[in-house]
Amino acid sequence: MIEAITSILRNGAAIKGNIETREHSKYFLSRNVELRLRLNLFVNVVHCKSNPGIKTRHKDIDIVLIRQNTEGEYSCLEHESVDGVVESLKIVTREKTEQIARYAFDYARSHNRKKLTCVHKANIMKMADGLFLKVCTEIAKEYPDIEFNNMIIDNCSMQLVSNPNQFDVLLLPNLYGNILTNIACGLVGGPGITSGRNYGPTHAVFETGTRNTGKKVAGKNIANPIAMLNASVDLLDYLQLNSYADIVRDAIYKAINIEKLHTLDMGGNATTTDVVNFIIDEVNSQTKIKAYQAQG
Structure with missing residues (x-):
């Protein structure tokens, strides 16, 4: 892993296959997560678009999913407070949320996208997802040319499989981004079609969209x-x-x-x-x- 990261730091970019995490020890960090954290690859972008030669249930899908890639449930901060009780910390910061929100709105504007949907669970996780939604709503005011709305993750999952054409750009926290990316890739033909892009301030890593092994x-x-x-x-x-x-x-x-x-x-x-x-x-x-x- 050290050699791979050193190579990417030297070259600035890489293409990678999916890495299976076989070890489930509490001391072992997923190599995929470690790569994203070490290189500060804060955003994952997956463009799911229908191909005319692939038969699918829905046609003319054209959705970009923009996922926060380093925080949330993937912060790798877990501990066993007492025997049989594990606490897993979900980290959401204003700084990282502003960063991903501005990236998403800038992407929408530069790619002539008209609508951006923030996906969250702020009705339950009122502080963590509440902050994510609040910050994204604040940033949206700086982009009056982009239509902005928000949707709870449960409803968004259902809407994505029943009426995907309503979506243009989805702005997603880390875990929800993982889930909805897999759904969206499935809608346009499965895990073997779509690629994924991971960007940081100075480096980029390219891979398959769904990260299946x-x-x-x-x-x-x-x-x-x-x-x-x-x-x-x-x-x-x-x-x-x-x-x-x-x-x-x-x-x-x-x-x-x-x-x-x-x-x-x-x-x-x-x-x-x-x-x-x-x-x-x-x-x-x-x-x-x-x-x-x-x-x-």
């Missing part, structure tokens, strides 16, 4: 590689290698929407190798075409 399909050549390939596109965009990102993005789109090379999880029979080889061939083909065009 995929352990059950390991070694069977049936895993869906699209989410990781989309993560590579995000990395290329972050590094401002936009022309390369566009080539890979177009190849992915062609694979799943035109050729409909779908792995088992999407109802198809394509293997992991089939999908990857097609995308490699398409990238090579488009790279040659662009090189030829550049020569005049």
